[in-house]
Amino acid sequence: MNLWPKRLTRLLCVTVALCAVQVPVSLAQGETPPDQLVVGMSMINLLSLDPAAATGLEVAEVNANVYDMLLEQDAAQPDTLIPALAKTWDVSPDRMRLTFQLRDDVRFHSGTPLTAQDVAWSLQRVVTLNRALASTWKAYGFTADNVVKLMRAEGPHTFVMELPRVTDPMLVLNTLATSPSAFIIDRSVALQHQVGDDQGAAWLATHTAGSGAFKLDIWRANDVILMSRNDDYWRGAAKLRRVIMRNMTESQALRLMVERGDLDVARGMAATDIKALGKVDEVRIQSIARGTLYYVAMSMQQPLFQDIRVRQAIRLLIDYQGINDVVMPHYGVINQRPLQLGLPARLDDPGYRLDVTEAKRLLAAAGHAEGFKVTIRSLTDPPFINIATSLQATLAQAGIQATIITGTGNQIYGAMRDRQFDILVGRGGGGAERHPHSSLRALVYNPDNRSEAKLSNFQGWRTSFFNPQLNQLIEQAERERDPGRQREIYAQIQTLYDQQAGAIMPVSQMVDEVVIHADVRNYIGHTAATTRLRDVYKQR
Template sequence: MSVLPKFWAGVLAASLAMTSVPAAFAKTPADQLIVGMSMINLLSLDPAAATGLDVSEVNANLYDMLLVQDVKQPDQLVPALAQSWQVSDDRKTLTFTLRPGVTFQSGNPLTAEDVAWSLQRVLKLNLALASTWKAYGFTAGNAAQYLRATDEHTFVLELPRPTDPMLVLNTLATSPSAFILDRKVVQQHQKGDDMGGAWLTTHAAGSGPFILNDWRANDVILMSRYDGYWGGPAKLKRIVMRNMTESQSLRLMVERGDLDLAKGMSAPDIEALEKSDKVRTQTVQRGTLYYVALSVKNKPYDDARVRRAVRSLIDYQGINQTVMPHYGQLNQRPLPLGLPARLDDPGYTLNVAEAKKLLNEAGYPNGFKTTIRVLTEPPFINIASSLQATLAQAGIQATIVTGTGNQIYGAMRDRSFDILVGRGGGGAERHPHSSLRTLVYNPDNRDEAKLSNFQGWRTSFYSPELNALIEQAEVEPDKTRQLAQYQQIQKTLDAQVGAILPVSQMTDTVVVYHDVQDYQTHSAATTRYKDVYKSR
């Protein structure tokens, strides 16, 4: 990592010093955006390796994508590096025409070769973010054939197998793997066959509106304006992101003006700040769901009557009213809220009498003992505590087992759990298949298949009927028929009692100081700072 230049050291010192200024006079610099956020999950900036919402927001300001979701209407896709695109009549080929005159921050021209190389690189490195591309049929071996430049300004994506082109377009607009790299700069820093991976962990080679000046892990990220940006220079000169994990510290600093944005605050602190005229809040829906998962591999959850009983023992309304404000919003379907294909909630409520009847029919009149695996952090642990209490009302004695993310989700990936409270789904892609592929689809239920990227496989829930319906809907070209198919999938899943029981759809709340203008948090976590300014 580069040594922090004296200029930036001064900038950082000034921003840190603001905490000692009396509250009446605290004010961040007019030409800088000071952001407080947790960086504990920010492990790499490499677009081929970097997962998580936080790194998406960082990279969205350092890099560009071919196209993006409209910030106010995420179902609408709008041009970015690609000024236009066409889908062939047979739905197999997507052709992108790049906007002319775009240069990387290095000064190198951005060409279709950079686009092809960036996406091929994801598959060749074969890290976690390659999973979505592999689901479309791309591999390291065929990437050069199907992801190619035909001239300097034309990029062609040919689908190795049939799928809905709109699904692929949404992936290009939202996936952390879809940022376009300056291949010449990256290749200069390649070590062995890492394709520049070690260097890109702490550096950037993009064309975005801001240049990465420095990143200190779990400390600070510094970015400065790139005046040669193709969309015009950003309104602010600098972005300073500070690692802050204590919610009360974030609350204090944003309220008195030491921070412009505060992310990752606890619900009580957000609620307290909503009473202040110095700040405002922005809440945005994410594509992932909080859920209760059951392992169908284990008794008694292989019995649909028991799964239905557990479904009747979740206090959906109580959880969403008392636990989920600023964390999530009631959603009992596997599809994100707002998708045209999503059916209305089925109206599940806590019904102890119904659950007892089902348990008696299944041969468990006195209930049974079980475990609930869960992270210790809110709202996961709060959901688990509520579930433990309501299960007990029907005689199910559940012991809560806590652990780290690797321990909890690792047990799920190993298919070694009873009940698990977790979060997952299709992410930011505004397409039903994205969520169904993640939460329901299970093409091979054998342990040795190790399809751990499919959360349906993790639960051992296996339905050939649902698999066939999902595969059919994915490739259906008629939008009306496709819509009906996705609605039928939801009805069938309800009848079969899937092993993942959605409780709430994730929301994120950002606290914004009152003089910050044109900040709009994005549902895909690709929030861009280019047009943000301060009214002073």
């Protein structure tokens, strides 16, 4: 079977040296097959396909096309949840019970009908296996001891989830619509490959057992993914016959492939290459807002930053406008709040700007008129290192001598998890869930500041920023039933966080830019990275 156009095969082996060619004024007609989508992207972080353990944007896009969820976040309107496997869902008056009525016409790729028992088992195993993606469900109060009782089938097409503690049901529904842990697995196929009590985990790391619009045919780690159309898909067969994803980590190689028409979609390109391709008629650039924030963080293990005046001074020594105008195009847009842009509960930006004079006054009042020495930890990749370099320069204007320490993700975020840093340029937040609690839980909430608590999943804990009043308000807002009152509490939280000069200072909200050949239609990048390709086609 001929899976690859000859020219595509040849170009996949192109060397970096060839990537320095001149950008043509226009592109050759795309040479990828009309019924196949060829995607270039980095797969170095694609380590497992198991929904219980698969983290990262890359795997979410793969699994979104081979698995289904109970409900989905509308790609065009992210604040809207739409039916998928669940035709309808209902929240009990006390908001402690969610009931889902499932479609009765869904079959897995194996041909087995999908039932509520598959749904219950799929979600239960995330908690009982206790791997990377269990943390969100544990935050809702689910445990290995209670999950089988609380997540259960009540008949072949009715799934019930009882909440173990009071929370906002909309938050849980958003998790079911966006989390990589919420894909529904063919229980019978997974258990056929069970080893010991792993519930099929070893097999599911490299295979899939879903009901989605495409079937996984081949996955070779750090090389290629091949998916073919599921002709029996319950929504109707996808318009494309095949999807091919290639591991490509060099931005210039991606750019060359796009220029020659041998890639339909390219992800993970450097800003300079995206900018160059933006001038070409045959290419479109699609910006996808992500929920994560780029930030400057300070550790309050460092006595300097326990003084609110020093934190306020650092906040005034960040050149927000300059960073977002010069560094962040193609990476992010300005956001000075610990909440995602576009949420109804989010207040307008407080308008912080570079103010060296006021920063010097605050430092002098704190006893640091001559400044001090600190380190800034940052990844070597843009835009992190560019933000760090800008911060280093503006700190120097107030007499603060900052040394930049670079490293890998494990080195930089590892130091943060160990609370062994001064200042750090990072990225984090609630991600895909369109709910204020998602961001606040990740960036602000710190229920136990003791070192032995080791709450490294909370970035607030990593900075040692601890404010009992903020914790109480976050918990209160999560439980609040009245939407108006809940919004008021979220406004209080944002105002108080500003007044206390919280240790994580948002600078910009992440934007992911995808390069798409102009003949590709209906490709809508998803904020949750669950970009579904079932309606994508080519017009030539």
